[in-house]
Amino acid sequence: MHPETHLAQHHLRAADLRAEADAHRLAVQAKQPYALRTRLGWTLVEVGLRLASPRPAFAH
Template sequence: MSFSDVHLHLHSLRAAELRAEAAAHRHRAVRPGARARLGWLLVELGLRLVNRPSRPRIRPV
């Protein structure tokens, strides 16, 4: 077996490991609705911060 064949074989093994990790990660993914709810929660929070009445600034004497 030549060096290039060993190198190709190692790449194949690593690719299989990465595919297995990706498949395992897909099963743990966040529910689709949760991401949308979080997004809208952040939008609502941003709108509240923007529309909040400003406080008078106290200037040092």
């Protein structure tokens, strides 16, 4: 194959990889609100469990 053919294939593959990376980055950003919601939900569950559990008795 001619060297310029290899170079053209390289440029096409690099463009494909950049497009895949952009798509992945956008997909990760779209999931972030759910991650925040999940983290907040588990924090509220933890606080609720702490409030619902009896306090330990201190020995004097």
